[in-house]
Amino acid sequence: MKPVILVTRKLPDAVEDRLRRDYDPRLNPGDVLYSADELIERAGDVDAILPCHTEKFTAEVIARLPGRVRAIANFSVGYDHVDVKAARARGIIVTNTPEVLSDATAELTMMLLLGAARRASEGERLVRTGTWKDWSPGFMVGTQVTGKRLGILGFGRIGQVVAKRARGFDMEIHYHDVRRATPDLEAGAIFHPTPEAMMPHCDFLTLHCVSTPETFRLLNAVRIALLPDGAIVVNASRGAVVDDEALIGALKSGKLTAAGLDVYTNEPDIHPGYRDLPNVFLMPHIASATKETRDAMGFRALDNLDAVFAGREPRDRVA
Numbered sequence: 224m225k226p227v228i229l230v231t232r233k234l235p236d237a238v239e240d241r242l243r244r245d246y247d248p249r250l251n252p253g254d255v256l257y258s259a260d261e262l263i264e265r266a267g268d269v270d271a272i273l274p275c276h277t278e279k280f281t282a283e284v285i286a287r288l289p290g291r292v293r294a295i296a297n298f299s300v301g302y303d304h305v306d307v308k309a310a311r312a313r314g315i316i317v318t319n320t321p322e323v324l325s326d327a328t329a330e331l332t333m334m335l336l337l338g339a340a341r342r343a344s345e346g347e348r349l350v351r352t353g354t355w356k357d358w359s360p361g362f363m364v365g366t367q368v369t370g371k372r373l374g375i376l377g378f379g380r381i382g383q384v385v386a387k388r389a390r391g392f393d394m395e396i397h398y399h400d401v402r403r404a405t406p407d408l409e410a411g412a413i414f415h416p417t418p419e420a421m422m423p424h425c426d427f428l429t430l431h432c433v434s435t436p437e438t439f440r441l442l443n444a445v446r447i448a449l450l451p452d453g454a455i456v457v458n459a460s461r462g463a464v465v466d467d468e469a470l471i472g473a474l475k476s477g478k479l480t481a482a483g484l485d486v487y488t489n490e491p492d493i494h495p496g497y498r499d500l501p502n503v504f505l506m507p508h509i510a511s512a513t514k515e516t517r518d519a520m521g522f523r524a525l526d527n528l529d530a531v532f533a534g535r536e537p538r539d540r541v542a
């Protein structure tokens with residue numbers, strides 16, 4: 224008997240083909256978003272769940288999962304949507320998909336950084352709406368990226384790839400992480416022992432830390448005030464890391480020149496204040512959305528499930 228897997232969202236064809244080959248999958252061809260109750264009901268006779276970040280495994284949901292569920296193999300690197308303590312307490316294995324999405328996420332980070340600096344939203348809107356009427360030397364002047372200082376908050380796999388890409392723009396890399404990286408990973412990047420120490424060195428600040436109670440609203444009014452006037456902020460990690468009111472306030476006052484965001488608190492019902500700001504470049508949580516990466520994320524989640532059902536330790540176990 225093949226293990227039964229509840230797959231909560233429509234996954235890439237190649238991933239679903241492998242699921243059908245090796246498992247008895249309960250697929251979601253219509254890509255319907257399941258409520259917590261539906262999730263629990265559908266988990267009734269399954270051996271594992273393969274969810275996305277859109278399914279919230281709170282302590283309450285985990286407590287209600289049937290005993291047969293052995294693993295939650297996430298199709299995501301972030302796992303803040305899973306109460307890992309509750310999963311651990313019930314002996315449910317939790318895995319994620321690191322590494323395979325670092326390049327795609329770093330690409331989108333650079334797009335956010337460039338888009339925010341060079342006023343991509345404003346420019347695109349002008350051209351698209353037919354409101355572009357003239358040109359002058361002062362028209363749509365933005366912020367140059369080349370040679371500027373980039374602060375990376377969270378120097379893990381994604382942060383490190385962002386540093387590499389940013390070096391292509393001759394940026395001076397600063398970073399803060401809970402641990403200092405080895406010299407080969409640093410590759411000349413300047414370590415700061417606290418976020419506060421790094422802030423004054425950031426012409427650009429990009430967030431790549433995990434979302435935990437410790438990083439909740441890490442970028443708040445106090446830390447924004449420590450950034451140089453006119454700095455630009457980028458976030459492709461999790462919305463919870465940013466205090467929306469503080470960021471919107473700083474974008475309105477001119478303390479910050481611009482921001483590029485891919486992630487938000489309460490997606491897709493984001494803080495309405497962002498929508499009216501001309502100086503934000505907004506994307507709908509698509510940093511890992513390339514064909515190559517979405518396939519690789521699915522295969523990595525399946526590698527983890529394969530290990531669970533072969534009685535081996537899954538490579539990406541987080542609980």
Ligand code: 8YV
Pocket residue numbers: 274275276277298299300301302324508509510511512
């Ligand atoms: C995904 C992400 O789009 O992996 C993550 O943590 O935020 C994105 O890459 C999403 O989480 C898929 O479930």
